[in-house]
Amino acid sequence: MIAILGAGKMGEALLSGVLRAGRRPAQLAVTVRRADRGALLRERYGVTVLSNAEAAKTADTLVIAVKPQDMASLLEELNPHVPAGRLVISMAAGIPTAFIEARLPDGVPVVRVMSNTPVHVDEAMSVVSAGSHADEAHLALTEELLSPVGKVLRIPESLQDGATALSGSGPAYFYYLVEAMVDAGILLGMPRAAALEMVVQSAVGAAVMLRDSGEHPVLLREAVTSPGGTTIAAIRELERHGVRAAVLEAIEAARNRGRELAEG
Numbered sequence: 001m002i003a004i005l006g007a008g009k010m011g012e013a014l015l016s017g018v019l020r021a022g023r024r025p026a027q028l029a030v031t032v033r034r035a036d037r038g039a040l041l042r043e044r045y046g047v048t049v050l051s052n053a054e055a056a057k058t059a060d061t062l063v064i065a066v067k068p069q070d071m072a073s074l075l076e077e078l079n080p081h082v083p084a085g086r087l088v089i090s091m092a093a094g095i096p097t098a099f100i101e102a103r104l105p106d107g108v109p110v111v112r113v114m115s116n117t118p119v120h121v122d123e124a125m126s127v128v129s130a131g132s133h134a135d136e137a138h139l140a141l142t143e144e145l146l147s148p149v150g151k152v153l154r155i156p157e158s159l160q161d162g163a164t165a166l167s168g169s170g171p172a173y174f175y176y177l178v179e180a181m182v183d184a185g186i187l188l189g190m191p192r193a194a195a196l197e198m199v200v201q202s203a204v205g206a207a208v209m210l211r212d213s214g215e216h217p218v219l220l221r222e223a224v225t226s227p228g229g230t231t232i233a234a235i236r237e238l239e240r241h242g243v244r245a246a247v248l249e250a251i252e253a254a255r256n257r258g259r260e261l262a263e264g
């Protein structure tokens, strides 16, 4: 049995994804902090709602999906109940595997994961790293769990905070750009709904080309950018306003914030 501890936004998204992938509700359990949340998940998915202690005792795999700030108290609650042989998978930003290992019984294998919200549509980017007691089999089990909801990549744990900044938070940056482009449409006098449709379809088309054409993004952009044309006029403004430098600094700031999260 797989238990998702702290089934909030990411936990529920993963739960629904693994059910879509064919696991039966009887193979899954969740833990929650509020009874009404548990009732909703039981009704929506037919899964069992357990206490954290019950989940630690009975599930083979514990997927921890609480906020980083709630990690220490959850691990303290779990510690007396985690028998040898349990696999612990953490989805929390910024929490090193060593932080978890230090708070659980000796030798418990821990795999750290950073996924993102496109789990909802089976298009997640998940990156995984083994802690000091996790081996190939534990990584393979984690990949088996995550691959139905998107791509999975193994990375060294030293790159996890960077991956959190890049792909964990990544969808937010694209949504932000979409918002800004829709505002531009409003500025140009478009109805909001029409502007949104134009921008979203452009984003979807660009994303599919990025994924499926095999072309580098620079070549794809150059193909849109006609000599003396409209696109280069926009690109000049983006460069003048330092958008590329802002992106570099923004993602570095997200990486740095990730490094602070284990401090509470």
Ligand SMILES: NC(=O)C1=CN([C@@H]2O[C@H](COP(=O)(O)OP(=O)(O)OC[C@H]3O[C@@H](n4cnc5c(N)ncnc54)[C@H](OP(=O)(O)O)[C@@H]3O)[C@@H](O)[C@H]2O)C=CC1
Binding pocket: 005, 006, 007, 008, 009, 010, 011, 031, 032, 033, 034, 037, 052, 065, 066, 067, 068, 070, 073, 074, 091, 092, 093, 094, 114, 115, 116, 117, 168, 169
């Ligand atoms: N949102 C995102 O895009 C991404 C988030 N993450 C990571 O995923 C994790 C979860 O984030 P997200 O889903 O957004 O957060 P949510 O707040 O939506 O989910 C966390 C859930 O855990 C519950 N919870 C907290 N403590 C306990 C406990 N002791 N026992 C049982 N349940 C508990 C919370 O209950 P309550 O509702 O009462 O607060 C909440 O429902 C975070 O660590 C985050 O860093 C990773 C990648 C992307």
Ligand SMILES: O=C(O)[C@@H]1CCC=N1
Binding pocket: 093, 164, 168, 169
């Ligand atoms: O903002 C956050 O902290 C989380 C981690 C990655 C995406 N959302």
